[in-house]
Amino acid sequence: MYSHLILGGARSGKSAVAVQWAEESGLPVCFVATAQAQDAEMAQRIQQHQASRPAHWQLVEEPIGLGRVLAEYSNPQRFVIVDCLTLWLTNLLLHADPDRLRQEREALLQWMWQPAGPVVLVGNETGLGIQPLGELTRRFVDANGLLNQELAKRCSRVTWVVAGIPLSIKGP
Numbered sequence: 820m821y822s823h824l825i826l827g828g829a830r831s832g833k834s835a836v837a838v839q840w841a842e843e844s845g846l847p848v849c850f851v852a853t854a855q856a857q858d859a860e861m862a863q864r865i866q867q868h869q870a871s872r873p874a875h876w877q878l879v880e881e882p883i884g885l886g887r888v889l890a891e892y893s894n895p896q897r898f899v900i901v902d903c904l905t906l907w908l909t910n911l912l913l914h915a916d917p918d919r920l921r922q923e924r925e926a927l928l929q930w931m932w933q934p935a936g937p938v939v940l941v942g943n944e945t946g947l948g949i950q951p952l953g954e955l956t957r958r959f960v961d962a963n964g965l966l967n968q969e970l971a972k973r974c975s976r977v978t979w980v981v982a983g984i985p986l987s988i989k990g991p
Contacts, residue, residue, distance in 0.1 A: 821937040824974040825985070826944045826967060832983030837900045837939045838872060844937065846898040848876040851889070853907035855882050868902070882910040883919070886926025893935040904942030904970075908963055912955065924966065931973035940970060944979070 823840075827833045841848045850872060856862035869878075881888045885907055893899050901907075911920040946964045951957050971977045976990030 821976070822931060822934045822974040823937075823939045823976040823978065823990075824967070824970050825939060825941045825978045825980060827980035828947070829943060831980045833941045833943075833980045834868060834902050835871065835983065836978070836980050836985050837902060837941050840939060841876075841898045841900055842873070844898045846896060846937070848873070849879060849892045849897050849899045850876050851879045851881055851885070851892070851899060851901045853880075853882050853885065853901070853903060853910065855906075855910065882907065883914065883923060884926075886923060886930045889927070889930050889934070889938065893938055895936045897936050899936060899938045900941065901938065902941040904940055904966065905945070905963065908966060909959065912959055912962065920962070928969050928973065931970060940974070942967060942970075 825833045825837055841850075852865070852868075854861065854865050854868075856865050877892075879888055879892060885901065889899065889901070908920075911923055914920065943963070944967065945960050951960055971989065974989070977988050979986045979988050
C-alpha cells in the first residue's frame with residue numbers, strides 16, 4: 820500500500836504539499852494532528868494549519884498514540900495525513916513515562932511495514948544544523964534522525980520539500 824514520508828525544514832511547505840496530494844487523491848481524507856496548543860503562539864499556528872485544510876476532512880487529534888490511530892483510521896478507501904512527526908516525537912520525549920517513546924515508536928514502525936491504506940507522514944529534517952548544546956535537544960535530534968531513517972526504509976516514497984517544491988528522493 821502507498822506510504823509516503825515528506826521531510827523538509829521548518830516552513831518549507833511540507834504540509835501544503837501533503838494537503839495538495841490528499842486533495843488530488845479523490846479519497847476521503849483523515850488528518851491526524853499531533854500538535855498541542857500549550858501556548859498562544861502554538862494555538863495560532865494550529866489555527867493557521869486548520870484554516871488551510873478543507874473543513875469536510877475528518878480530524879483526529881492525537882499527540883501520543885500514533886500507531887493506534889493509524890491502525891484505527893487507515894483503510895484503502897481513505898487518505899491519511901499525519902502532521903507532524905516532529906511534534907509527536909517532542910510530545911513523547913517530554914512525556915512523564917520515559918518508556919513511552921520506545922513503545923509508541925515501535926507501534927508506529929511496526930504498523931508502517933504494512934499500512935492498511937494510503938498514508939502521508941510529514942516531519943522535519945533536523946540533522947542539517949549545528950550540533951545542539953543541550954542534552955534534551957541532542958536526544959531529540961538523534962531520535963528524530965533515527966526515526967526518519969526507519970520510516971524512510973518502510974515508506975514506498977520519500978520526498979524532500981524545499982521552498983514549497985517537492986523533490987522525490989525515493990520512489991516514482
